[in-house]
Amino acid sequence: MKPMNNAASQIPCQLDPSWKSILECASLEVFEIMAGVRPVLNPDPIEEPSGEQTAMVGLAGALCGMVTIRCSKAVSIKLGSLMLGGDAASSPSIARDALGELCNMVAGNFKAKISNLADHCMLSVPTVITGEDYSMETVEPNEGLTVALTLEGEPIWVALTIHS
Amino acid sequence: MKKLSVLIVDDSSVMRKIVERALRQGGLDLGEVREASNGAEALVEAQKGSLDIILSDINMPVMDGLEFLKNLASVAPAKGVPVVMITTEGSEARVVEALSAGAKGYLRKPFTPEQVKERVTPLLGGSR
Numbered sequence: 001m002k003p004m005n006n007a008a009s010q011i012p013c014q015l016d017p018s019w020k021s022i023l024e025c026a027s028l029e030v031f032e033i034m035a036g037v038r039p040v041l042n043p044d045p046i047e048e049p050s051g052e053q054t055a056m057v058g059l060a061g062a063l064c065g066m067v068t069i070r071c072s073k074a075v076s077i078k079l080g081s082l083m084l085g086g087d088a089a090s091s092p093s094i095a096r097d098a099l100g101e102l103c104n105m106v107a108g109n110f111k112a113k114i115s116n117l118a119d120h121c122m123l124s125v126p127t128v129i130t131g132e133d134y135s136m137e138t139v140e141p142n143e144g145l146t147v148a149l150t151l152e153g154e155p156i157w158v159a160l161t162i163h164s
Numbered sequence: 165m166k167k168l169s170v171l172i173v174d175d176s177s178v179m180r181k182i183v184e185r186a187l188r189q190g191g192l193d194l195g196e197v198r199e200a201s202n203g204a205e206a207l208v209e210a211q212k213g214s215l216d217i218i219l220s221d222i223n224m225p226v227m228d229g230l231e232f233l234k235n236l237a238s239v240a241p242a243k244g245v246p247v248v249m250i251t252t253e254g255s256e257a258r259v260v261e262a263l264s265a266g267a268k269g270y271l272r273k274p275f276t277p278e279q280v281k282e283r284v285t286p287l288l289g290g291s292r
Binding site: 029030033034080083084085088094097098100101104105107108109111112118119122123125 | 175176177178179181182185223225251252253255256257258272273274275276
């Protein structure tokens, strides 16, 4: 990754409460444009994030942390098929890669919507974790926010965690 | 009318399929669709010639899209072939760098088939 220039130090790297609506908007746009679906926002989720597939993209530079998308395997296959057409995502590896690309685009779309951040924050390549029995922690101190979405009754969790 | 020969460069095979699908959904009549997973592979494909347009990601391992663009200038069979860069980053600096290096346009992910068509069609000249 290229070094960030001095302007990067002028960007606040603490979580701004307004970023939740920006992450919501960034996520919905990506789902709508790339998969042709508009998941429903769930403002008061009662359950904890769950699902066997977690895609993650690292953020480095003015903002350090990660963006994740978590959902069930069935939802990832559905999203992949919508993105690629037909049953293209019936292969687990293609469905995983498609979820990784969605996460990459959500992260990119999110930072593009925050003034000055696009040029000073880089994204890693996507990684996808399969399995539910894990916990993920970012170096302390950290803070984060989660957007809960529902697609045909199935939850999709989009989260931003940053090292503050 | 001549079908388009396209080179799609991206380290993600899924993204290459998405770009091809968007080109078709945008109404472009594709003939040969070649793929490369990084800039180095793309230079080998470009050397073979017969391309109408190249769509390339910027961030890739081995050789990124900007390095690919700089090297493409010395590939005679690809002379005059327009290159559209595709980026997730939304970084103006990267876009300016790509345009300075010879890219004829750029697309920011996420993109619609209509946006792909809008960017690509004006660059095709007599090919389309």
